[in-house]
Amino acid sequence: MTRRILLTCGEPAGIGPELAPLAMASGVDFVWIGDPRHLPADTPYHLIADPGDPVPPGHLPVLRHEFAAPNRPGQPDPANAQGVIQVIARAVDLIRQGQADAMTTLPINKQALKQGADFAFPGHTEYLAHLAGDVPVAMMLASTSVTPPCRVVPATIHIPLADVPAALTDERLESAIRITHDALIRDFGIASPRLAIAGLNPHAGEHGVMGHEETDRIAPLLTRLRAEGLDLTGPLPADTMFHAPARKNYDAAICAYHDQALIPIKTLDFAGGVNVTLGLPFIRTSPDHGTAFDIAGRGLADPASTIAALRMARDMAATRP
Template sequence: MTEALPPLALSLGDPAGVGPELIARCWAEREERQLPSFVVMGGVEVLRAAGAGMPVVEVASPTEAAHAFATALPVLPLPVAAVSYTPGQPCADGARLALASLEQAVRSAVSGTVSGVVTGPVNKAELAKIGFDCPGQTEFVAGQCDVPEGDAVMMLAGPSLRTVPLTVHCALADVPGLLSPDLLQRRIRITARALRDDFAIHHPRIAVAGLNPHAGEGGRFGEEDVRIITPAIAALRADGMNVTGPHPADALFTPRARARYDVAICMYHDQALIPLKALDFDEGVNVTLGLPIVRTSPDHGTAFDIAGRELANPGAMAAAIRMAGDCAARRNRR
């Protein structure tokens, strides 16, 4: 594991969502789930309530948190208004706490006082009400790291599958106009580098999905596969990369097909997320590639409807913590 490294920083997420209870469960099950040490940024009273009597301790630094982790969930206090634990009832103060927690977690990772960041689930609409103007946490983290938005690549990873959506938060009608050979090449190269550096896959096998049914069938069902995707793949293969496609997306996620690649590059959000969530919903992790820091997140939302009811599964949060620790350890060994 990664105990020689600084702890990971966990952002709380929206305190009215499932994030606090999942964080508490992960600390309580830290040994059986083989989790590295972590410190939560803010929300001590929320976590005490969500943990139902579980030991929670305020710490002054990540170093202190690493020593406290064995006996209590360590929390670094933040200078924001206290928020009561009201599951399923988001509010402006809760959104401010979520944002302050995210900001502190990223600052700590950039400064090197923590080994990586795991972000709890937030509600974009609630954050927008307090002036947060980023499309999502991924774009915010990239900006804080001075990484161009286009070079921060979202990968969804689970035990059965890894996928990368080339376009994310946009209308489906806009996708064809956003795709280009340059976009494909740039993001596939970032993905390949991350698979080597953070996941120890030294010769990654990369499968590229087509945009149209049957990958366009030679232009009969749309010309984007021939005009945009095929030339990008040819250029990457000319550089010695193991990239195949464009593959018809309806056959790319069968068990037999998945055995032939390490990551599937998809053209749009749902093409990547539907198979990942169908196969690995309770263990799916959102990993941001191309950053100077390690950042992961459970691949689910705030789930306000079940928050506080002991129905949320901690598997994805635990997987995100474990994956962040493993990636940080591999970077440390480089």
């Protein structure tokens, strides 16, 4: 029987090795890909050759992927950078071969990958898009512990705030809207998605008093897309979009820039937030936190977001046709 979810190891010097055995509490049938030397010493694990191989109860299923060096908590080793990248690519290949249904990725450290392997991508999302054939993607952060749910998609991501107005083109915003709309149908089972679009400026520009992007660019785009049948609200003031009564009116919010999207989700559901890459031909989720080098190896890692990411990957796999 095929194991449904692949859990990639991420940066060995971070909290990823500790999260893998703790994630067994999720109840999700998953396989960890990585070097078993990096796991906590007391981890009961079982090496398998195929994601569908049987595993003794209470043991972490491990697809071995040997790394160049052991891990030192809190101290990334450049020698391990290539292994981190290879594990991600291996998981994608296994899904494409039909040996698993989805992947959940533990955190990587972009600086460590750049130093050790000249990693040419800003992060996981862009690398996975490349592996999928350079497809257009969007990053969604989704809550799992609040009602109504909070789902946010930043139209621009890892760029300086000063660059956002120029980067927030009609094409980029339209792409985020379309990718999110299609993903809500395919992956979340929402037949008629409702999207709320945040303005760029305070009070969504207040009719041009605090900026013209809303009236000159965003509103005309939304009018055109509504004519195609998309259910869009906005542009809306971002400061009144995320309290519970407002969230009842939409299924996902499209935001202009990174912090406009991530501050509300991390405030509302810091431990239960999940990162989902929309637009890929395969399912990818991730915990909504980083490598946490400062607490690595100290037994302080909180598995809540990883557990939520595994469960969301499982549920999305059940929704996809």
